[in-house]
Amino acid sequence: xxxxxxxxxxxxxxxxxxxxxxxxxxxxxxxxxxxxxxxxxxxxxxxxxxxxxxxxxxxxxxxxxxxxxxxxxxxxxxxxxxxxxxxxxxxxxxxxxxxxxxxxxxxxxxxxxxxxxxxxxxxxxxxxxxxxxxxxxxxxxxxxxxxxxxxxxxxxxxxxxxxxxxxxxxxxxxxxxxxxxxxxxxxxxxxxxxxxxxxxxxxxxxxxxxxxxxxxxxxxxxxxxxxxxxxxxxxxxxxxxxxxxxxxxxxxxxxxxxxxxxxxxxxxxxxxxxxxxxxxxxxxxxxxxxxxxxxxxxxxxxxxxxxxxxxxxxxxxxxxxxxxxxxxxxxxxxxxxxxxxxxxxxxxxxxxxxxxxxxxxxx
Ligand SMILES: [Zn+2]
Numbered sequence: 600x601x602x603x604x605x606x607x608x609x610x611x612x613x614x615x616x617x618x619x620x621x622x623x624x625x626x627x628x629x630x631x632x633x634x635x636x637x638x639x640x641x642x643x644x645x646x647x648x649x650x651x652x653x654x655x656x657x658x659x660x661x662x663x664x665x666x667x668x669x670x671x672x673x674x675x676x677x678x679x680x681x682x683x684x685x686x687x688x689x690x691x692x693x694x695x696x697x698x699x700x701x702x703x704x705x706x707x708x709x710x711x712x713x714x715x716x717x718x719x720x721x722x723x724x725x726x727x728x729x730x731x732x733x734x735x736x737x738x739x740x741x742x743x744x745x746x747x748x749x750x751x752x753x754x755x756x757x758x759x760x761x762x763x764x765x766x767x768x769x770x771x772x773x774x775x776x777x778x779x780x781x782x783x784x785x786x787x788x789x790x791x792x793x794x795x796x797x798x799x800x801x802x803x804x805x806x807x808x809x810x811x812x813x814x815x816x817x818x819x820x821x822x823x824x825x826x827x828x829x830x831x832x833x834x835x836x837x838x839x840x841x842x843x844x845x846x847x848x849x850x851x852x853x854x855x856x857x858x859x860x861x862x863x864x865x866x867x868x869x870x871x872x873x874x875x876x877x878x879x880x881x882x883x884x885x886x887x888x889x890x891x892x893x894x895x896x897x898x899x900x901x902x903x904x905x906x907x908x909x910x911x912x913x914x915x916x917x918x919x920x921x922x923x924x925x926x927x928x929x930x931x932x933x934x935x936x937x938x939x940x941x942x943x944x945x946x947x948x949x950x951x952x953x954x955x956x957x958x959x960x961x962x
Contacts, residue, residue, distance in 0.1 A: 600664050600666065600692065600721045600722040600726070601664050601693055601722065602621075602623060602631070602634075602664075602746050603621040603622055603664045603694070604621060604666055604722065604725060604726065604729065605621065605636070605695070605737060606621030606622070606623065606634055606636040606645070607619040607620050607621030607637070607645070607666045607726075607728070607883075608621070608656060608728060608946070609621070609636050609638070609640065610636055610637050610638055611642070611780060611781055612641055612776070612781045612782075612801075613638060613639040613703070614637050614638075614639060615640060615783045615890075615891055615892070616640065616733070616736060616783070616885075616889045616890075616891040617637060617640050617733065618637070618667055618697075618729075618730040618733040618734075618933055619636075619637060619733075620637045620644065620645035620646075620665065620666050620667045621634075621635075621636040621637065621645055621665070621666050621667040621730055621924065622634070622635050622639075622645040622646045622648070622649040622663060622664065622666070623635070623649060623663070623664050624650075624653065624657070624661050624662065624663050624664075624904035625661065625662050625910075626660065626662065627660035627661070627944075632653060632654065632655075632661065633649050633650070633652040633653040633654065634649060634652060634770065635647070635648030635649030635650070635651065635652055636648060640756045641880055642761045644669075644670065644679050645665060645666070645667075646663065646665055646682060646683060646715060646870065647671055647677075647679060647682050648681040648896070649663065650682060650683075650686050650688075651666050651758070651961055653686075654952070656687070657686050657687045657688050658687075659687070659689045660689075660690075660795045661689070661690065661693070662690035662691070662692060662718050663687065663690065663691050664692045664694075665691065665693055665694065666693075666694040666695065666722075666729070667694060667695050667726060667730070667801070668692075668693050668696050668697040668703075668704075668706040668707060669683060669691070669706040669710070670697065670702055670706060670717075670953075671701075671702055671705040671706045671709050672701055672702065673698060676798065677904045679706070680706050680709040680710055683710065683715070684713045684715065685712070685827050685903065686710075686853060686942075688715065689711055689714070689715055689716060689903070690715070690716045691715055691716070691718075692715055692718045692721050692722070693706075693718065693719045693720075694716065694719075694720075694721055694722050694723055694725070694726025694727075695723055695726035695729075695730070695903065696719065696723075696727075696873050697725040697737075698733075698734045698737040698738050699737040700737070707719060710713045711888040716724040720836070721864070724753040726884035728736040728861065729946075729949060729958075731743070731827075731913065731958075731960055732781070732891050732892045733781070733891065735891075735912060735913075736741075736885055736891040736892075740882070740886065741878075741881035741885050742783075742784070742875060742880075742881045742882075742883050742884045742886060742890050742891050742892055742893050742914070743891065743892045743893070743912045743913055744880075744881055744892075744893045744895065744905065744910055744912050745782070745892065745893065745894050745895065745901050745911070745912065745913035745914060745915060746895050746905055746906070746911045746914050746915070747766045747775070747827055747894060747895065747896050747897075747912075747914070747915040747916075747917075748896070748897055748902055748915075748916060748917070748930050748931075748960075749771065749859055749917035749918075749919065749952075750766065750917070750918055750919070750930040751766060751914075751918075751919050751920050751921045751922055751923040751927070752914065752918060752919065752920055752921060753922050753923060753924070753925070754805075754929060754930050754931070754936070755899075755923035755924075755927035755928060755930065756898075756899060756927075756928055756929070756930045757923075757928040758962055762901070765918070766919045766952060767828065767919050767949070767950075767952040768919075768950040768952055769950070770949035770952065771832065771917045771919075771949045771950065771954065773804075773903060773948065773949075774917075774954055775802075775917075776801055776802055776803050777803065777850065778894065778915060779799075779800075779840055779894060780799045780801045780809070781804065782811060782892040782893065782894035783811055783890045783891055783892050783894075784811050784812035784813070784884065784890050784892065784894070785799045785811050785812070785813055785814070785816055785893075785895075785896065786813075786814035786815070786816060786893055786894070786895040786896070786901075787799065787814075787815060787816070787841075787895065787896050787897055787901065788815075788816050788817070788897065788900055788901035789815060789816065789817035789819075789821070790887075790898055790900065791827050791897045791898040791901070792815055792831060793826060793829070794898075795898075796829045796830055797813055797830070797896075798812075798830045798831070798834060799813050799831055799896070800834075800836060801848070810836035810839045811839070811894075812839055812841070812888075812890060813836070813839050813840040813841070814843050814864075814880075815831065815840065815841070815842045815843065815891065816842075816843050816844075816901055817842055817843070817844055817848075818844060818847075818848055818862070818870035819848070819849070819852075820842070820848050820852035820853060820855075821848055821852075822842075822852065822855065823854060823863075826880075827859055827861070830894060838862075839866050840861070840862065841861070841862035841863065842856055842861055842863050842864070842937070843864045843866065843880065843950070844863065844865050844866070845865070845866055845868055845870040846865070846866065846867050846870075847870055848865065848868045848870070853865065853883070864883075866879045866880060866883070867879065872913050873904045873905075873907070873908035873910070874908035874910060876908075877904075877908055877910035878903060878910065881893070881910075886909050899928065899929065899930060899931060899932065900932075901935070902930070902935070903932040904933050905933040906935040906938060906946055906959075907918075907932075907934050907935050907938070908933060909961050911939070912958065912959060913956070913957070913959060914939075914941050914955075914956060914960055915954060915955075915956040916941070916954070916955045916956070917949070917952055917953070918953045918954075918956050919951070919952050919954060920951050920952070923954050937962070938961060938962055939959055939960065939961050939962060940959075940960055940962060941956065941957040941959060941960070942958045942959070942960040943957055943958075944956060944957045945957055
């Protein structure tokens with residue numbers, strides 16, 4: 600199953616809105632005979648890819664290991680339960696249960712009814728955690744909203760002269776790009792674009808740069824031509840950028856942006872109701888565009904708005920050992936600090952920095 604998990608991760612960032620899944624078949628001696636994984640949305644499911652890679656017919660003593668419960672509905676690619684039964688697979692070991700209401704537990708039942716030996720929950724937690732985005736969307740029919748920020752040891756994001764300081768090292772930056780690759784959209788507030796001029800693209804070693812949907816949050820729409828010269832509005836991925844505003848955002852400014860060729864997404868929530876704003880964004884991105892996740896990188900106003908309206912589902916916090924001092928700018932406003940925590944956080948050491956991440960729990 601650990602090997603099947605490695606195979607699943609080959610689909611990192613390419614399977615949205617589907618889950619990452621890996622599968623393999625071992626013979627009666629425990630030797631791996633074939634492997635497969637779900638490579639991209641629309642491609643063969645892992646079980647089918649694995650069966651295709653079989654060098655010989657399946658024998659009754661072979662066992663398939665798969666990280667996620669095989670699907671039981673005929674989607675674009677056909678039900679995997681049917682494929683396994685007709686290929687003669689007699690033993691299936693499953694990692695995680697599928698959370699989709701139409702699948703959950705049904706795949707196991709169908710296999711058992713067809714006389715297949717089924718074992719579930721092997722490395723279940725790891726297999727479930729891998730698809731935290733897919734699981735969230737399956738349970739809520741909304742995109743998962745994750746916040747990400749890097750802070751000094753004393754919770755600051757900038758030095759007291761207001762200048763942006765390099766908070767974390769290159770290992771942490773590398774990690775950010777890996778996570779950006781997994782998410783289907785990236786968001787920042789207006790001020791972050793104005794001050795930092797970020798590219799918000801995915802840049803990984805040996806892979807050409809790519810870009811997720813870029814969301815720029817602004818209620819006032821205080822755009823001018825200087826703002827529109829920023830990278831997110833002018834680079835090769837400019838068509839992936841849109842400005843997200845509210846019911847009461849000024850109509851003349853929306854017109855100005857549209858005349859300048861900028862995509863504008865106006866939500867029906869008023870700017871005063873931040874909980875409604877974030878909730879509507881999550882619902883609409885998922886139902887209208889199958890965008891299952893939003894990775895919000897700042898700045899402090901946007902992150903605090905998300906936390907204070909109890910809208911964050913997940914968090915990534917990079918912490919540097921540096922101390923900026925009490926006059927430096929805080930990563931989160933006073934109300935947001937201490938109002939939440941990461942439930943059962945996972946930790947990674949990245950050079951001198953530490954990443955904590957996991958589901959957000961409000962206190
Ligand atoms: Zn399937």
